[in-house]
Amino acid sequence: MTREPRFDRTGRWVGASVPRREDPRLLAGRGRFVDDIALPRMLHAQFVRSTIAHGRIVAVDLGEVRAVPGVVAAFTAADLALGDITALLDRPPHEFVPTAMPVLALEKVRYVGEPVAIVVATDPYAAEDGVEAAVVEYEDLDPVVTDTAALADGAPLVHAEAPRNTLVDVSLFATEGIDDVFAQAPCVVRVRTKTGRQNALPLETRGVVAAWDDRDEQLHVQTNTQVPHQVRTVLAGCVGLHEKQVRVTVPDMGGGFGQKCVVGREEIATAAAALRLRRPVKWIEDRRDALTAAFLAREQRYDVRAAFDAEGRILGLDADVVCDMGAYSCYPFTAGIEPLMASAEMPSVYQVPAYRVRGRAVTTNKAPTAPYRGVSRPQYVMVVERLMERAARELGIDPVEIRRRNLITVFPYTGVNRITYDPGSYRESLDLCEQVLHDEGWYDVRARAVREGRVIGIGYSCFSERTGYGSGAFAQRKMQVVPGFDISEIRMDVSGTVSVTTGTMSHGQSHETTMAQIVADRLGLDIARIKIVQGDTDRITYGWGSFASRSITIGGSAVAAASGKLGEQLREIAAHLLDADVDATELDGDGGVRLRDDPARRLSFAELADVAYLRAHLLPKGIGPGLTASASFDVAGDGTFSNATHGVVVELDPGTGGVQILRYVCVEDCGVAIHPQVVEGQCRGGIAQGIAGALFEQVTYDDAGQPLAPSLMEYKVPTAAEIPDVAIHHLETPCAFTANGAKGAGEGGTIGAPAAVLNAVNDALRDTGVELDDTPIARETVHRALESALENAHV
């Protein structure tokens, strides 16, 4: 098919890996992160946290705390009397049970690490001394530590209002006659899998500095959030201020990955303490709290069957998904975030004619969850890709070939899940990825391995990733707070330089560079003359921040539209001053407007701005002074799908069960890459986090719900020694309806990696009779598989 890009490729900025504008300060250590902020008279907060997983609070005694040297104040939930944080879905009671998350636990504690009281002191050491002096009396309740325990008959209830500890129970699709499809199918395969609980683990932990400003009559909260406006709304509600009395700003951020795209209890409590004390208060989450009490993700259980015909074409998918969301629903997404994502999108890149799914969110006595880069897609892609491999094996079809027979190749394609997929390169990316591994000789290596006594496997994953969820897509999830659009405002100053707002929020993705590139091409202005403004609720009308790979697709489109409007204004003024028709003018690509047929007649932006502000009497009739424009963008349809194929070569060590990645190839298509180097950085970082989920990281608890991984010694984040170099190949299927042809690129790496790694490990185990479906893959399990195969061979 032919693809007609509707974007402007004539500019010189979009598509160029220009030096990142963030780098000079960040690389020189001159960035400003939350913990770099110090205000006069600033105090430091820490939290008294629950030491048990489930219990009733009998008494909280902070008397000793207040006597600790350096402690200025200590507050319980009763002292602060804050409103709860409550996230809602517009779904009936049998599908969704609303639960409130108090800012500080009041009657019950529901996980180890839950904040019970806030201690404010003159320095962080005294704050911890104060925390240690708190006496909290609990009445123990039986903890619910696993999803199966949560769903068991007679299980204790984490929330009294949620029977069977079920917060979300939704059956989004059930194709009529699907049972017959399975009954008559020549091949039915099944995957049951459990994926480990993970922590998004931004390098910079969560943190906030809050201060009441008497002159502005405003509570200024500097917090490292991905969603400043949502923090403002919740905070204003919890403490009882008008939103105009709350200003949320965001300094440099050291990652978020979704953990910071929900409203945290600690940022509200810290701000409330600052408001109460009329002194600045800082809270910096330490690594232990980050590992045990921050928002977690990814603990899911799947039981999925797939029916295939004899040629390997998929006939149906029947899925049951249970997500262990921990103790509370997160704001604004709710505990539905994972099961609804899995339910809506599981058919993935394949032509699935029949589909049935039940998705549940259960609540347990573990730290609550939030979206984490990829949200369910790393898990369901893994399940679907395992199903493909299993069917291929049963039917004696090559695992790459069976995918080819099922991939969506004609676009737009409307799936059984009623989502319309815009054009992508599903087939092309798979073909190229396989070709690369062939050309690099990895199939020869795999073939030779057996006689060399080596254990080597090759695995793939194919997936697409919906990016740019507009209001319509989120509304389908029935969120009561519906994210989607973005608004951008652009202002040219008297010197002809511009500042542009975006409602998105870079937490490390280089928006100051990439958004400026978009503006630069739209206005024909060097990026050195463009300032991007983000993360300030006083300067930005409204924004949804950054998550779901939405920034460039939606935010970038809004920025482009606002820039386009300003460009029109500049041309109108220029046309008047040059005594020409507006249609006869054009932006000259060098910071000016010229006559198309007489390019020597030109006015620079500075000259035009000079008129717009300082000699307004020269402006044409109907054009007021000043140079500003505003535009919004929303995605009308189902959004745009980025896609990729990952190919992985692993070697297993029969002596230890060790897993080494020998080669990692990613063929990705995110449409037009605004800044290819940034895209590659996103791919690599995402792949590292995906490998982490497949092979290393897991948040674990004992039977009493005590966290077993409170430090980075136990929570095994892979390092540069474990993550291989990643070869990245780009395909480009421009998006037809974003302003720049771009699709999102933030999450794909994470989505594809677990499936590809798991498939590669299983390919290496192909002669052992053992198939592994759970993650993270335990080395001992790999060892045992190889050992028993060896023993069987000797028998």
Place this chain on the structure above:
Amino acid sequence: MKPAAFTYHRARSVSGAVGLLAELGDDAKVIAGGQSLVAMMNFRLARPEHLIDIARIPGLDTIVREGDALRVGALVTHHAVETADLGPDFRVLSEAMRWVGHLPIRTRGTVGGSIAHADATAEWCLLAVLLDARIVVEGPAGRRSIPAEEFFQGVFTTALEPDELIVEVEFPRPAPRATLTEFAERQGDFAIVAAAVDPDAPRVVLGGVAQVPLRVPAAEAVLAAGVAVAEVGEAAAAAIDVRDEPGASAHYRRALTRTLVTRACEEARTR
């Protein structure tokens, strides 16, 4: 993750440090690189009232060859050993350092600190037992020298008296064929199992399978017999007494022992 309050003392000499230890008793902890102690203090698992910083005591950071012996000062960092030219006789010390934590840890952590901490999987503890090292300590009564095998007594427990300071580790004999290898999921982690062998002694020492670095005489006997290396691994695996634990079953630890001892022996035979 902030330590409880403590009083900081900087020792200028070994005798000064010993004097402070004698004076402050059990309430005091010696700090050198702080790579284990500070983490424990931040978790408030350790809360010494006094820290005696020995990092600037002169003369404890040298590596000296004296005849057959190599004397390594207590304040020598892992990184200094890693990058030192110790010649073929003690190459195992430099080579083993790649297994110690990560580079930033190796630039601060010290030989004496690692041995005093006595983690049963720590490379220095294994190496000390492997090479029959003597731990030279100084107390109020002067210096004494403790054989490594007697020094390590249990989990984080040593023969060091509360008023004594490790000043030096003496490796009495060359070990040109000694090797150390280990397995963990991540580079730099504490090993699930670590194995060190010296075919010339012969010595087979394991980490991660007991409360102290464990010599395995049964395997040493097989090693001395000069039979196939796999049999040494087999003997070591058969000799250890391990239980199922979260993260590694007894069966797996045994298997790792078999593999790692065999590999260490193979590596040694190439020398």
